[in-house]
Amino acid sequence: MxxxxxxxxxxxxxxxxxxxxxxxxxxxxxxxxxxxxxxxxxxxxxxxxxxxxxxxxxxxxxxxxxxxxxxxxxxxxxxxxxxxxxxxxxxxxxxxxxxxxxxxxxxxxxxxxxxxxxxxxxxxxxxxxxxxxxxPERDLVAVWDIDGAVNGEEVTEYGITADTPDARLEEIAQEILSDLAACNGSTVAVCHGLDDYLKGLRDELAEEDPLTPAELRTAREYLGLTGDAMAKKLGVNPRTLRSWEQGRDPIPGRIRPEIAELKTATDAAVARLVASLEGTDDDTLITYRNDDEYQAGVRGTSWSEGWHGWSAGWHRQVCARVAAQTGARIDYADLKDDTHEDNA
Known part of the structure; x- marks a missing residue:
């Protein structure tokens, strides 16, 4: 036994x-x-x-x-x-x-x-x-409270801005925890509320300096998203997004870091496609005419790969950026049913 x-x-x-x-x-x-x-x-x-x-x-x-x-x-x-x-x-x-x-x-x-x-x-x-x-201390997870873990100078020390994405805040949190672990002989440290504290610093900066209507529209066009697609990503009504872009209503500060997150995800998609072309003889990028084709094209991929939840317009913009960096050609997916109405 x-x-x-x-x-x-x-x-x-x-x-x-x-x-x-x-x-x-x-x-x-x-x-x-x-x-x-x-x-x-x-x-x-x-x-x-x-x-x-x-x-x-x-x-x-x-x-x-x-x-x-x-x-x-x-x-x-x-x-x-x-x-x-x-x-x-x-x-x-x-x-x-x-x-x-x-x-x-x-x-x-x-x-x-x-x-x-x-x-x-x-x-x-x-x-x-x-x-x-x-x-012994080396066997323990060092548990810190938020007051002892931070010093109030994190914005300056780690370069936190209104556009700092969540991924960078997570890296900062790990840097802080690594330093805390070394304080008492532990190998691992935790601090309840540290992630929320860092996000709060970022969000406070965003509230003080929200996007202008022009910056919001420029960001949407940079991402290759329609108004409806951008509104869906931000979790707002399309009419609300139009009101923000037209300057009729103030843009909440929280939108700025959310836009930064979308840009970060898009930059990562560009980097993945660029890497996929390295060492291959095929330099053609395949994109899609409309959202129906795009959804069909990414259906077999994992959510972790980052292609789900976007639109064909966004994918074409990603391909355009990759082509600008690599000289690759861009072509449409060869699908049997090309009768879908273009909605991207």
Whole structure:
């Protein structure tokens, strides 16, 4: 018999801080005596609720601090022989109302050894109230609050502007977290609210300097989008977009970073097509006459490739930019049904 370990894959997999809660969720190692698996995760329930399988002893939970994935995996390997003893010594029985687990003496002894190994209070000692159950800092995810993680100078230090895309803000957050992790010997750090804080800095700059009507229209034409297609991307009514472009209503500050995101995604599409032409003899770019053709053409691609959710007009603009960089030719897709009305 050998318990199957379900390993953690993300360094911060055991960390979860729900909005509105003052502390992150507790973490634990769970032994499923029925499926014979050992895993580590956080408590998805707020409060004291526990599953029936835990209440009746079928699943055994052992509290741990918020460990890194590597540390959690190592600890599970260390206690695996003890978990095997618990599984071997567990029987289920019907108590008249529910199926419950009964552990024999060796299984109970193995469970106490697991608790001692994890620094949990036991009948004959253990770390008890020792901070972090005796685990060294290098095993822990360093949890920072927002006040301690930032200094208010991030706009200047990292060059944040009204047009900074979300991807760049994520990079900045990782740079900050990397610096924080190094402060106390940890290898991984987290900070609840850091992403929102950085977006707030960017959005505040955008509110102070919104797009002009001319800039909005120029951006739409740069993207190769019709008014309806742009409105759909921004999640607004097409009439609202027309009102903004014509200067009848002020353009909200939030639109500026959203336009920057669209430009970033478009630039990435151009870069992908340029890269796809490298080392090939075929220098012809295939584009589409209308949206129906375009949707049919990208239907077999993954959403992660970035082609879904756009229009034929946008794709033609992307191809035009690629052709300008590479000298490639552009041609329409050879589809049998060319009777669609041009709507791109």
């Amino acid at each position: 050998s318990v199957r370990i379900i390993e953690c894959t993300d360094p911060t997999e055991l960390y979860r801080h729900y909005d509105g809660q003052s502390e992150p969720q507790d973490a634990y190692i769970e032994l499923d005596t029925q499926s014979e698996t050992l895993s580590a995760t956080y408590n998805a329930e707020i409060g004291n609720a526990i599953p029936f399988s835990v209440h009746y002893g079928l699943d055994r939970r052992y509290r741990i601090p918020i460990l890194t994935a590597a540390a959690a995996n190592r600890v599970m390997r260390e206690i695996a022989p003890l978990a095997d003893r618990i599984i071997a010594g567990t029987e289920t029985e019907w108590d008249g109302s529910n199926t419950v687990a009964r552990l024999d003496d060796d299984a109970l002894a193995a469970e106490e050894e697991i608790e001692k190994h994890l620094g949990l209070p036991t009948q004959d000692g253990g770390w008890g109230d020792e901070p972090n159950q005796g685990f």
